[in-house]
Amino acid sequence: MGQERRCPSCGALVSADAGWCGQCYAPLARAEAGAPGIHRVAGIERDGDRLTWTCPTCAERNPIGSSACSVCGTPFARLFQGPEDRPSVEPQTAAVWSLAFPGLGHWKAGRRFDAVARMVLFAWTSGTLAVLLVARFGKGGLGATFPLFLLFLLAAAAVYVASAVDAYRIAAGEEPLVSSRMLLWGSAALVVLSVLIASFVTLPAARR
Numbered sequence: 001m002g003q004e005r006r007c008p009s010c011g012a013l014v015s016a017d018a019g020w021c022g023q024c025y026a027p028l029a030r031a032e033a034g035a036p037g038i039h040r041v042a043g044i045e046r047d048g049d050r051l052t053w054t055c056p057t058c059a060e061r062n063p064i065g066s067s068a069c070s071v072c073g074t075p076f077a078r079l080f081q082g083p084e085d086r087p088s089v090e091p092q093t094a095a096v097w098s099l100a101f102p103g104l105g106h107w108k109a110g111r112r113f114d115a116v117a118r119m120v121l122f123a124w125t126s127g128t129l130a131v132l133l134v135a136r137f138g139k140g141g142l143g144a145t146f147p148l149f150l151l152f153l154l155a156a157a158a159v160y161v162a163s164a165v166d167a168y169r170i171a172a173g174e175e176p177l178v179s180s181r182m183l184l185w186g187s188a189a190l191v192v193l194s195v196l197i198a199s200f201v202t203l204p205a206a207r208r
Contacts, residue, residue, distance in 0.1 A: 043079045053079060057113055058180035071181060072113060094171035098164040105167025114176075117183055118163045125156035125190075144202045151197060155190050 012023035051064035060071040098105030103119035166176035
């Protein structure tokens with residue numbers, strides 16, 4: 001019988017030709033060579049006895065037992081796929097596309113999930129602005145709908161500017177200022193604020 005092989009990080013038994021530990025996911029070649037603190041491979045992190053994996057799409061940290069990301073639904077298996085060949089686009093070009101319509105710059109840079117999220121959010125906020133303007137046309141101003149109009153105007157402007165800046169940064173190889181998680185929480189906050197304003201400001205004023 002040959003000498004058994006164990007992971008230098010967690011002590012688990014591993015096969016002779018294994019490249020990384022199946023228990024703690026530490027890379028065996030580097031760990032056996034004496035590299036300190038090897039607790040991460042392919043987006044998997046070990047913090048004591050707790051293992052998590054970081055979604056390659058939205059950067060959400062998920063428990064190791066989750067088969068898909070809890071935020072965007074990206075499957076766990078995506079961690080072990082090779083890097084995707086993303087389109088090469090100049091930062092200025094990506095920003096111009098985003099100024100034409102938020103999300104197009106992300107699409108040109110190969111960030112399809114982020115692109116669709118920004119397209120939908122901008123279409124929703126700008127569409128709500130158009131509906132409010134049409135509904136109040138010829139009625140002497142926005143009236144009780146002004147707080148809602150101001151909220152969606154600020155939201156649409158924020159999406160428009162942030163999308164152009166982030167499209168430029170992504171095409172330049174930098175991290176975006178607004179992550180997918182931040183965009184998700186921002187959308188949820190917009191829904192809550194719009195419901196509160198409509199319930200406690202707009203509707204009571206319209207009934208007077």
